[in-house]
Amino acid sequence: MLINHPLLGPRDASEFTYLGDASLLNRPDWQGENAVEAFHDYLYLRDNPAGxxxxxxxxxxxxxxWLVVTRNTxxxxxxxxxxxxxxxxxxKRFEGDAQ
Incomplete structure (x- = not known):
């Protein structure tokens, strides 16, 4: 499988390490109203999508x-x-940094 790196072009997947679901970038607010429940869901409830x-x-x-790869499973x-x-x-977590 080839991954078309945005800076380096096509690279073989063997150069990369798969690290899971990219939705993990959206970590819950630890000070939020339902922080314990939100972190439980974040850590333990994962989707196994087809598509x-x-x-x-x-x-x-x-x-x-680090790359975010959209792939059909x-x-x-x-x-x-x-x-x-x-x-x-x-x-939204990084709104102050985005321009």
Whole structure:
């Protein structure tokens, strides 16, 4: 499987380490009203989707960047690859950093 790295171009998947669901970038507010329940769900209740899924991949054998890869779990077709730092900047948690 090839991952089209946004900075380096196509790279073999063996250069990367799969690190799970990219929705984990949206960590719950630890001071929120239902923080205990929210963190329980965040840590233990995971989806196992059939179809498009956003995943975190770490370029361990390259530039050591974090990527958010959108991949079809049935066909392994990759439809989008974005630097995780760009995804984080666009989340509400980091609104002050995004321009």
């Amino acid at each position: 498009l899924h956003r995943e975190l991949w770490f370029h361990e054998q390259g530039d050591r960047s 049935l066909t392994h077709e990759i439809t989008e690859v974005v630097l995780a730092s760009e995804v984080a900047k666009n989340t």
